[in-house]
Amino acid sequence: MDSLFRNTLSPVSWILLGMIPPAIFALYFLKLKRQPLEVPSTYLWHRVLEDLHVNSLWQRLRKSLLLLLQLLMVALAMLALLRPGWQGQSLEGQQFIFLLDNSASMSATDTQSEAKRLDVAKGRIAALIDQLESDMSAMIITFAEQPDVVQEFTNNKRLLREALERIEPSAGQTALRGALELADGFANPDRVMNEEGDQSFEVTEQQDVELYIFSDGRFPSIEDFSLGNLRPQFLPIGSFAAQNLAITAFNTRRNEERPELQQAFVQVANFSEQEQKAIVELTLDKRLLDAAELTIPPNGIASATFNLAGENEGALRAQLDIPAEFKDCLALDNEAYAILNQRSDGQVLLVTPGNTTLQAALATERVNRLAKIETVNPDVLKTAEFLAKAQTELYDLIIYDQCVPRMMPQANTLFVGRMPPLPDWQQQARAEPVDAPQIIDWVRGHPLLNLLELGNVQIADSLLARPPLGGRMLIDSTQGPLFAIAPRDRYEDAVLGFEIVGTEADGSRTFNTDWPRKHSFPGFWLNVIEYFAGGQSASLVHNRPDRMMEIRVDGQASNLEVEMPDGTRQLVALEQPGRLSYHETGQLGVYQVREAGQVKKRFAVNLFGREESDIRLRARQETEKSLKTVDSLSIGYIDVAAQSPTAAVRRELWKPLLAGALVVLMIEWYIYNRRVYI
Amino acid sequence: MSTTNTSKLLTPELLSQLERLELVTRKVFRGRMKGERRSKRKGQSVEFADFRNYVAGDDLRLLDWNLYARLDKLIIKLFLEEEDLHFYTLIDSSLSMDFGSPTKLEYAKQLAAALGFVGLIRTDRVRIETLSQGVGERGPILRGRHSVWRMLEHLNAIQPDTITAEKGPTPLAEGVKNFCLRNAGKGIVVLISDLMDKAGYEQALRYFVSHQVDCFVIHVLSQEELEPDVQGDLKLVDCEDQDEAEITASAPLINRYKQTLNAFVAGAQEFCTKRGMHYILANNQMPVQELVAQHLRRRGLVR
Numbered sequence: 001m002d003s004l005f006r007n008t009l010s011p012v013s014w015i016l017l018g019m020i021p022p023a024i025f026a027l028y029f030l031k032l033k034r035q036p037l038e039v040p041s042t043y044l045w046h047r048v049l050e051d052l053h054v055n056s057l058w059q060r061l062r063k064s065l066l067l068l069l070q071l072l073m074v075a076l077a078m079l080a081l082l083r084p085g086w087q088g089q090s091l092e093g094q095q096f097i098f099l100l101d102n103s104a105s106m107s108a109t110d111t112q113s114e115a116k117r118l119d120v121a122k123g124r125i126a127a128l129i130d131q132l133e134s135d136m137s138a139m140i141i142t143f144a145e146q147p148d149v150v151q152e153f154t155n156n157k158r159l160l161r162e163a164l165e166r167i168e169p170s171a172g173q174t175a176l177r178g179a180l181e182l183a184d185g186f187a188n189p190d191r192v193m194n195e196e197g198d199q200s201f202e203v204t205e206q207q208d209v210e211l212y213i214f215s216d217g218r219f220p221s222i223e224d225f226s227l228g229n230l231r232p233q234f235l236p237i238g239s240f241a242a243q244n245l246a247i248t249a250f251n252t253r254r255n256e257e258r259p260e261l262q263q264a265f266v267q268v269a270n271f272s273e274q275e276q277k278a279i280v281e282l283t284l285d286k287r288l289l290d291a292a293e294l295t296i297p298p299n300g301i302a303s304a305t306f307n308l309a310g311e312n313e314g315a316l317r318a319q320l321d322i323p324a325e326f327k328d329c330l331a332l333d334n335e336a337y338a339i340l341n342q343r344s345d346g347q348v349l350l351v352t353p354g355n356t357t358l359q360a361a362l363a364t365e366r367v368n369r370l371a372k373i374e375t376v377n378p379d380v381l382k383t384a385e386f387l388a389k390a391q392t393e394l395y396d397l398i399i400y401d402q403c404v405p406r407m408m409p410q411a412n413t414l415f416v417g418r419m420p421p422l423p424d425w426q427q428q429a430r431a432e433p434v435d436a437p438q439i440i441d442w443v444r445g446h447p448l449l450n451l452l453e454l455g456n457v458q459i460a461d462s463l464l465a466r467p468p469l470g471g472r473m474l475i476d477s478t479q480g481p482l483f484a485i486a487p488r489d490r491y492e493d494a495v496l497g498f499e500i501v502g503t504e505a506d507g508s509r510t511f512n513t514d515w516p517r518k519h520s521f522p523g524f525w526l527n528v529i530e531y532f533a534g535g536q537s538a539s540l541v542h543n544r545p546d547r548m549m550e551i552r553v554d555g556q557a558s559n560l561e562v563e564m565p566d567g568t569r570q571l572v573a574l575e576q577p578g579r580l581s582y583h584e585t586g587q588l589g590v591y592q593v594r595e596a597g598q599v600k601k602r603f604a605v606n607l608f609g610r611e612e613s614d615i616r617l618r619a620r621q622e623t624e625k626s627l628k629t630v631d632s633l634s635i636g637y638i639d640v641a642a643q644s645p646t647a648a649v650r651r652e653l654w655k656p657l658l659a660g661a662l663v664v665l666m667i668e669w670y671i672y673n674r675r676v677y678i
Numbered sequence: 679m680s681t682t683n684t685s686k687l688l689t690p691e692l693l694s695q696l697e698r699l700e701l702v703t704r705k706v707f708r709g710r711m712k713g714e715r716r717s718k719r720k721g722q723s724v725e726f727a728d729f730r731n732y733v734a735g736d737d738l739r740l741l742d743w744n745l746y747a748r749l750d751k752l753i754i755k756l757f758l759e760e761e762d763l764h765f766y767t768l769i770d771s772s773l774s775m776d777f778g779s780p781t782k783l784e785y786a787k788q789l790a791a792a793l794g795f796v797g798l799i800r801t802d803r804v805r806i807e808t809l810s811q812g813v814g815e816r817g818p819i820l821r822g823r824h825s826v827w828r829m830l831e832h833l834n835a836i837q838p839d840t841i842t843a844e845k846g847p848t849p850l851a852e853g854v855k856n857f858c859l860r861n862a863g864k865g866i867v868v869l870i871s872d873l874m875d876k877a878g879y880e881q882a883l884r885y886f887v888s889h890q891v892d893c894f895v896i897h898v899l900s901q902e903e904l905e906p907d908v909q910g911d912l913k914l915v916d917c918e919d920q921d922e923a924e925i926t927a928s929a930p931l932i933n934r935y936k937q938t939l940n941a942f943v944a945g946a947q948e949f950c951t952k953r954g955m956h957y958i959l960a961n962n963q964m965p966v967q968e969l970v971a972q973h974l975r976r977r978g979l980v981r
Contacts, residue, residue: 034911034912034913034924035910035911035912035913036912036913036914036915036922037908037912037913037914037915038914038915038917039777039902039914039915039916039917040773040774040775040777040778040782040872040874040900040902040903040916040917041774041872041874041876041916041917041918042914042915042916042921042922042923043874043875043876043916044874044903044935044938044939044942045914045923045925045935046921046923047938047942048925048931048934048935048938049923049924049925051934051938
């Protein structure tokens with residue numbers, strides 16, 4: 001199919017077409033029946049004609065100029081119908097799916113023309129679309145964080161081209177799997193069961209679908225995926241030589257030794273074969289705070305720590321100042337954002353009639369760094385003010401020590417020695433406590449019991465905490481489970497079956513367990529705070545582009561305004577008071593959540609992906625250094641070999657030919673109308 | 679002047695302009711009747727010419743009595759005679775003149791009417807004839823202002839020649855020859871023609887040279903002839919002799935035509951100038967008024 005010409009017409013059509021030039025000749029000579037025109041005298045005209053006979057050959061040519069132009073036009077049209085072209089493969093197949101990677105790394109400009117990889121890929125898809133025959137159909141799917149069907153199966157090339165034009169680069173990470181599943185859904189229609197019989201038949205005829213994957217291949221291999229009818233081809237975009245410096249981590253934290261001091265931590269990675277120097281500039285709300293020069297080893301990382309003593313809250317921005325001689329191919333990851341927050345985020349409420357050991361365990365410095373602990377008496381539980389507060393997600397965690405609320409709050413809970421007022425828990429639990437349970441096992445891998453040794457803990461009596469469906473038993477004893485956790489909506493309820501300080505029948509208080517004397521006791525409470533209150537706030541500060549964001553906000557407002565990094569504002573309705581779900585996080589930068597003009601919250605969206613920042617094509621390992629080839633993709637158990645990145649599609653000449661024919665037609669028209677002057 | 683007001687050949691504006699004009703000739707001819715022209719003849723006028731001795735039979739009224747008193751000799755004082763001028767207009771009424779808008783013949787008739795009017799009001803002897811007239815057919819002789827109406831009637835009667843099988847188009851030379859045979863008198867001859875004769879115009883104009891007249895050739899061409907607007911492949915048919923010429927219109931052809939036309943006009947002009955005739959090229963788009971008032975005046979036909 002690499003021939004110079006490609007026939008597009010049937011023999012009958014060619015015969016018909018071949019009759020056109022003789023027809024033009026015939027018509028031309030028929031046309032020569034000249035129109036008579038009466039003139040006063042032919043006296044002068046005869047003299048003119050006598051003069052002109054001298055150079056008659058040129059005159060005759062000029063006379064038949066229109067004929068020649070018509071023949072030229074037909075010749076051009078016929079040549080266009082032959083579809084001359086060269087150097088390329090032709091499309092084979094009926095259905096095509098173009099998977100186009102529009103993740104952050106596709107914004108790299110390592111191509112020869114300094115164009116983005118995405119634009120190069122779009123150009124090549126456009127070339128493939130041009131080659132589609134009328135009976136072929138194609139669809140376009142982009143994939144970054146989420147796959148997106150830009151255009152469903154169609155044989156309308158114009159629609160396909162328009163869809164292709166609409167594709168914009170995103171800042172997301174590459175996730176091929178979703179796109180493959182989507183393509184699979186289109187290519188491998190499910191079998192439908194016939195209701196009467198047990199026969200299964202296909203909804204549509206099974207057809208092989210050509211799958212073109214345009215990507216830079218920066219994603220792990222995909223396992224457990226069956227391609228079915230999909231026949232993949234991987235067309236890598238990019239080069240091996242692409243260099244990039246990237247900020248791969250940027251956050252704020254408290255100094256370990258001096259917890260009152262905030263620090264900013266920046267990690268820079270060098271994705272090139274040479275050692276590079278770069279300057280990291282740190283700005284707080286556009287005010288330059290500090291800068292540091294980093295020397296980053298080839299393929300390595302370097303980090304810098306900045307002290308933020310005496311700085312208030314604000315949006316931190318770290319920018320990589322790259323020396324001019326270094327060709328940084330991806331600009332997206334040269335900036336990173338973080339939020340500087342002085343106050344600790346976690347809010348923990350301890351409801352207890354009085355428990356000094358527990359209060360002491362929650363008063364440690366590390367706990368205070370994670371969360372603010374508020375202690376109240378169980379009497380408060382009944383007040384209306386508290387009930388309102390408990391429903392607004394003000395607290396991350398409410399610890400009910402020897403008390404039970406009338407209704408569950410909108411928060412994570414930890415019950416000590418009581419069962420939550422939920423039917424699920426109540427059903428499972430036995431009302432009577434068991435005596436002297438012996439701890440025999442606990443889930444060491446669970447974050448709540450991380451690094452704890454509980455084998456030596458003695459317990460006088462305990463309720464059995466049997467979790468409802470979906471829950472998990474964390475501490476098991478000879479008598480039954482002592483500690484369990486179960487999800488409730490988007491919260492988690494943990495129940496510790498035994499009291500730490502019990503109340504005797506006469507009202508005097510006594511220890512129910514010797515756990516407070518063990519090392520594991522403060523560790524457990526630290527884990528509790530970290531798990532329920534601490535870790536969450538840290539994850540709130542950073543987010544990945546194109547992922548949904550869930551933010552807790554104070555107050556009762558039902559509408560909040562979110563200002564995006566580029567300054568556009570969006571009004572977001574809260575589905576539940578106190579919780580903002582936001583998913584338009586396509587831009588990198590700092591987002592501000594405002595309520596009535598006041599900045600309530602900030603969050604930053606950063607790229608932070610080594611896979612996206614390392615924009616070099618993956619080279620096959622086993623080949624020699626001098627002969628780099630692009631590593632193949634592994635989908636399921638099939639290796640999809642990379643096609644040559646420079647494999648050119650067939651270059652067709654019929655468009656310029658037709659354009660030429662059109663130009664000839666216009667010239668002919670002009671001459672016909674204005675031939676007096678030519 | 680009420681008789682001419684309705685004529686389309688002479689508009690009132692043109693008439694008022696023509697009233698101030700008169701026909702001029704550089705040559706002095708002998709007229710036939712008393713007129714307003716200075717003649718070679720001696721006669722009665724206010725313009726003194728000569729003295730001569732009285733011989734018996736001379737009119738005693740012409741004696742210069744003052745000289746007689748001084749010299750005691752009878753001397754007759756001679757004055758220049760003022761006579762009429764013969765003014766001929768020869769219109770080419772061939773079929774080729776029936777083209778253009780207005781047709782060249784129409785234009786020629788207007789021109790003839792204007793010049794004839796000028797002649798009539800100066801009491802010149804005006805005669806308008808066509809080329810196709812036979813030797814025997816003579817046009818009316820018009821004289822005086824009262825003849826304007828007759829002149830216009832005569833002009834209106836002139837129609838393009840009809841070509842029949844036995845009688846082909848009259849060649850230009852033959853028409854001029856017939857005219858010269860009919861009119862032996864000297865005076866001004868104005869030939870209004872398109873000079874489109876396949877036999878050439880030279881022979882025709884030579885008759886005027888031998889005829890000793892003050893000759894004006896007004897070469898009337900239509901706009902279509904000067905700037906042909908033809909397109910495509912055409913078969914041009916001559917309206918007089920049905921001659922055909924096949925052309926394919928193109929810019930070089932049109933250019934060549936214009937060159938030929940210019941050569942033709944220049945040739946005619948040169949031919950006339952060499953023989954003491956006046957050549958005036960007229961375009962049928964040019965108003966008669968302008969032609970008479972400016973071009974003919976400059977050429978000295980009217981004053």
